[in-house]
Amino acid sequence: MQQKKVVVIGSGLGGLSTGVILAKNGYQVTVLEQGQQIGGCLQCFSRYGAKYETGMHFIGSVVPGQTLRKLMNYLELTADVPLSFLDQSGYDVVALQGEQFRFANGREPFIETMSSYFPRQRDTLARYFDLVSRVAGALRSTH
């Protein structure tokens, strides 16, 4: 039987992942990219021995069982991409007007750390975290 042909426009994380998923399901896929190189926001460059990312610099949801880990397994990337934990007390740090805001890993550390910067927002931060967890949980249960 002749393979169905699909054109995916854009070679970012979304386009490349979609292309692989379609190819694994029997489609003949062509990914078109308007830029000079593939990857979209997944770009990095080196200057004087230092490496810089211009977009994505870490990924979440890759503990076994979590959503992105399942996608990595399906795309057969897990063995090729070494993973390690970032600083749990500040996996991301936003520096703004001389102040630093640390994003701590996990519900309680996140709420505690953020509340130390924004004490009046403690309840809102808890609601925000719980809402994000609910959305992520809903995504997990669809796989």
Ligand SMILES: Cc1cc2nc3c(=O)[nH]c(=O)nc-3n(C[C@H](O)[C@H](O)[C@H](O)COP(=O)(O)OP(=O)(O)OC[C@H]3O[C@@H](n4cnc5c(N)ncnc54)[C@H](O)[C@@H]3O)c2cc1C
């Ligand atoms: C500065 C920055 C930091 C980030 N940091 C993180 C991070 O640390 N962790 C994380 O998880 N996420 C991070 N993100 C988000 C993450 O990079 C993006 O969500 C993800 O890469 C988006 O992938 P995408 O395929 O949807 O889009 P894109 O990566 O934007 O890819 C779209 C591609 O489509 C191409 N395209 C568009 N229109 C056409 C057309 N008409 N014809 C041909 N090609 C076309 C574009 O040139 C591009 O290559 C960051 C994003 C930015 C900008």
